[in-house]
Amino acid sequence: MSSDAKDRVAIVTGASSGIGLAFARAWVARGGRVALVARTRAALDALVRELGSERAKAFPLDVRDLGTLEQLPRMVVEELGRLDVIVNNAGLNHRGAIEKYEPRQLADIVTTNLTAPIVLTRAALPHIASGGSIVQVSSIAGMVPVPGEATYSASKAGLRAFARAVARDLEERNVHVGCVCPGPVDTGFLGDLSEVPDIVLSQPMISAEEVAAGILRCIDERIDELALPRQSGRLATMAYLLPDFAKRIQPALEKRGARNRQAILARRRSVS
């Protein structure tokens, strides 16, 4: 399927900011239409005004509300006439030791990042057009476990495993499933940079627009898995396969991450 095909409809979760917002803009710029999903209704309404109500429609919901999420593909087809693409992008992270968090908060990470994409993928099947595409937004943290983000890493590794397995299951239906695994992305998701592990910041920071372009490529070229940047994905795979090697290079990567943090903070100070 070519993503510049006119009027194709994409559901984008987490469309109120960051990567989801950038993808929604890019999809509409190619002539598509979008069903925008997030909890913040005002941000979705503003995006509908920006993109035009003939191209974009808001579906404000919390993806943890699995009953409502299950109805979403049907509602989108009723309102927009068809469904071609889903970008499962809404995400949640809590950093630090797991005892800092209530069990409910940890479970929320798994529900948002893993259960919701599984439920939405399943719910789409009776509705998504043949040739359609479902992209799961995982993370480099799903390719190699990141200490300090254990639950997040687990949820993203689970999402990656789901994507790869269900991709084979859905081949017969001609539905493509891809997985995009970004390293650090310059969005509000990173929060307070002082809490982001050095090892995460050791990898080059990319923009939400670059990830959106990667998602489009994943759809256009029916790619199984795309790490962004590719070099970070290669390093993560080596670290996962060779844990002793990972331990050996960890101090050097952490040093680089600490330096990168200072550079990012200095850059932010100079533009503010």
Ligand SMILES: NC(=O)c1ccc[n+]([C@@H]2O[C@H](COP(=O)([O-])OP(=O)(O)OC[C@H]3O[C@@H](n4cnc5c(N)ncnc54)[C@H](OP(=O)(O)O)[C@@H]3O)[C@@H](O)[C@H]2O)c1
């Ligand atoms: N930024 C990074 O460094 C990075 C790196 C690798 C992977 N990722 C992944 O990329 C995805 C997007 O992140 P981002 O960087 O674009 O972050 P972001 O700007 O914080 O966006 C997160 C989006 O998810 C939505 N969301 C969160 N919880 C939700 C819920 N329960 N129901 C509905 N929507 C919900 C948020 O909207 P509301 O708050 O309005 O609901 C927001 O639109 C996430 O899955 C993240 O794990 C990010």
